[in-house]
Amino acid sequence: MSNLALLERFAALFEPRGVVVAGASSHPGKFGFVAAHNLLAAGYAGQVFLTNREGGEILGHKTLRSIDEVPDGAADLVFICTPPATVHDLLRACAAKGIRAAFMATAGYGELGEEGKRAEQELAALCAELGILLAGPNGQGVVSMPVDLCAQIVAPIPPRGHIAIASQSGGFVQAFLNYARKTGVGVSRAVSAGNCAATSVEDYLEYFAEDTETRVSLIYVEGLSDGRAFFEKTRQATAKKPLVVFKGGTTSGGQRAAASHTGALASDDRVFDGMCRQAGLTRAHSIEEAFELAASFATHPLPRGPNVFVLTTAGGWGVVTADRISASRELRLMPIPDDLRAAFDERLPPRWSRSNPADLAGSETRDTVVECLELAAQHPEVDAVVFLGLGIQSNLGDLERHGPFYPGHGLERVVEFHARQDSRYAELALELEKRHAKPILVATELVDCQPENPGPATLRAAGSLAYPSSHRAVGALEHLLRHARRSGVAQR
Amino acid sequence: MESATEPSPTRTLSEHESKARVRAAGVVTAPETLVPDGEGAVQAAHEIGFPVVLKLCGDAIAHKTERGLVRLGLTDDAAVRAAAAELLAAARPEDGVVNLLVARMVRGNRELIAGCLEDPTFGRCVMLGIGGIFAEALADVAFRLVPLSERDAYELIDDLSTQKLLGAFRGEPAIDRAAVAATLLALSRLFETSSEIVSIDLNPLLIADGKPIAVDALIEVREP
Known part of the structure; x- marks a missing residue:
């Protein structure tokens, strides 16, 4: 099948002009109700037709008594909840109306045994004859977010x-x-x-x-x-x-x-x-x-090689991340490049780790994390950055904000500062990842433990995945690298 | 689902014939000769060079080690004669026509297993695993679907968990990955082009001086 024909065939399922729910029901306990409810609730942009033998209204929508009342060519997809015995006639009627895809939620086929399997083969043969793309049977639904389609039970x-x-x-x-x-x-x-x-x-x-x-x-x-x-x-x-x-x-x-x-x-x-x-x-x-x-x-973008640089404001996380990367057969805990170490030396007091992982050891001032993250991300030898410790400051800010001494004692200002810093770090990680087209993976337990923390919340709002532990970030990075090598993105 | 068809009967080729097939495909085996009796064995041992291995060989004999039909490390005429007499005496009527296989004794501390089989879902596969006495406990085996590319063959070796065993080991050099890959590719070609073959077993694929040598082979074929 040519790409164009393939796209067109599946467009009937994923980008239909209109959708028919066959066997829609006014009874909230029935699949025929739930399918109609979910389709309407998701705000599907195209036309919706509900059929019901008895007629009447469902969820404020006037129903049609049969497929025959659907205008020709107005729908591409039928969502079927009706019993197996009704399905053949229904599909023929759908085909006559120009419907080219059927999602069958109806159960009672191959999962029941030999007889069900035969019925399923007949169903598939009929759809092939009618030129209908058949999804299911015994499925729960189809979702297509570009058109806000959630036809599912x-x-x-x-x-x-x-x-x-x-x-x-x-x-x-x-x-x-x-x-x-x-x-x-x-x-x-x-x-x-x-x-x-x-x-x-x-x-x-x-x-x-x-x-x-x-x-x-x-x-x-x-x-x-x-x-x-x-x-x-x-x-x-x-x-x-x-x-x-x-x-x-x-x-x-x-x-x-x-x-x-x-x-x-x-x-x-x-x-x-x-x-x-x-x-x-x-x-x-x-x-x-x-x-x-x-x-x-x-x-996240694919890494172009195995060199991982770890930047942390939390020492223990840095140590176990180094362990995990060292145990990897794919990734490399790169030695810190001399020029990168020198650049960090200029910005940090001598107690920082001076190696990879770069443990800033609580020595950061207002702009240190920002500057160090930028330096690491832009270094040509660095293929990926794992950034640990995001949200620590806001986590403290949250305690201070809800503790017995707030407001007063200068807490308003520092709480606000902490929140702003963590949002800023998160935005920077997103920006650097885009600018340098290399993965900047953020890992912090706060993803799970304090999801509203401005650090992880900023990443989530931007639709970027942050990891609840460094092991999971490094595990994902291994797979990104494997695919990058396979697809030729990574040469190293 | 289609109903299962009755599987056609299969038989195994003798070790000698199995080795001839895999050797022709490009698998390295130790030099060997098939002889009918003890005197033939002595003469063959001289041609091959001591020490030698003696095995009872026949189409119907598949489990030689379990039945004690292998004699290792024979260093002179007397040892070969004695071993030949014992092995011939151990033959059973159901073994059919039997011969003696005389082969060069290959030494190595490491064993791999390699082979081919038909998977019920994915069809023809090549398998590689860690062999030897701990093979079952380690269960370190990996598969690829036929036909294998060169990259598939190398990655199949990488897939084994016990990579330390493949490096330099007890005074022996690291395993020659190119030679192991060549063995896997030879198996893949043979299996791909021989529809009558149901399975192939190279067990052990002995590692001598880093190079893989099949010191036993068993091919199972479908009856026509």
Whole structure:
């Protein structure tokens, strides 16, 4: 399929002119209600049509009694919640109205066994005949933030961003969207692939790889019906953009659960691992890591080499970060360049560490952190900076602000100063990362422990990922470097 | 899902024949000769050079070590004659036609395992792992899908966790990664072009002076 044909085919699903919810319901406990509610609540820009056999109003929207009442060509996508027995006639009626994509939330197919699988094959064959792109069945929904489309039977509405998600588990789509909300790192597209009757997780990747709204793809898979096709398609996709994969069913217990969940049997996990390396995929080993790696690719540039420089205002964090980088097979705890040390010497009292990690040892004045971070980021030998200790001052300011001595004792001024400094450091990290096109990764426990702290809050508001520990920042950096080497960005 | 088709029956090639196949593909093996009896073994040992290894060899014999059908480090005619007599006496009727395999004794402290297999999901793969007596406990193995590129072969070596074992070790030089990669690429080519082969086992792939030498090989083929 040509790129243009591919984009057009998937545009019906991700950028439809209008959406029909077939089987919309006025009963808040039914999927047909939830789908309509979520679609309307997210503020989808196109026209929405709700069908209900009984007619009447749902959420202030007048319903149509059948698809036949939808104006010709007004909708591209149908979201189906009606029972399996109704679906064939419904799809034929949709095709007659020019609808070119169907998201099927309806369950009762392959997940039930042999008979269900046959019904699923018939469904796929019918959609192929009608020229309808079929997503699902047994899926939870489709999200496309550039058009504020959230046609799904779960929460939440994620922020806009550049991560595209395809998952064999609808629950994990929901989990990823929740992580997007928590971190502020947003989503471009998301689809719960359900039973993958006609469109597999790797099929969506072809679209994501061409999609200009998407910088990184994130997928969750369990069983793979065609391992070779998965290998070829993911390899092609990751040659264009980073692809993070998380796989369930890697143990025999998990495999049994996966077989009853969405299909196919899994092979030795180490074969999958080797396949990932061979295809150039970024493999995550937990759901949190999967999102975090995707968010890292979405918000940070790739390093051009292995040299990491660590700047810290907290000594212990510097030590364990040095340990973690030294244990890495990819990254290098670079020796501090002489000219960088000399430049730091000019700005700091003699008690600073004078090596990498650069521990400023509490010797910073108003502009020292700013100047040192700039010097490190602009140094040509430095490929990436890990910046530790952001938010410490505001953390103290918060205590002072809510303690028994506020206001008075000069506390207003210092509290305000602390908050301003941490916002300033965060803004600088963002600015330097952009200016020098190299990763400046911020790690502080305050990301988790005090999310409203002006340091991490500034990064989150800018949609940039900060890390709750330096181990996680360095782990992400390893994956960024691996992909950079594979794609030729890193030569060193 | 399609219903599983009945797998066609398979058989193993003898060690001698298996080695001939992998050698032709580019895998390095120790010099060896197949002989029918003790006198032949003595003559072969002289041609190959002492010390030698003697093994009982036949199409149906797959687990020689478990059955005690291997004699290592034979240094003279008498030892070869005695070993030959013992091995021939240990043959069972179900072993079919048996011969004696005389091979140069290769010494090395490190063993790898390498091979090919069909994965139910991803199809034909090449495998590399740490061999030797701790192989099962370490379970340090890694895979790539056939066909392997040169980069795949080198990265497959990098994937092993026990990298220290691949460096300079107990007076032996570091493992020659180019030679191991060449072995993996040879396996990949052979497996890719021979549809009748179901699996290949090089166990052990002994490391002598840093170079990999397959001192045992077993190929399983599908019956036509």
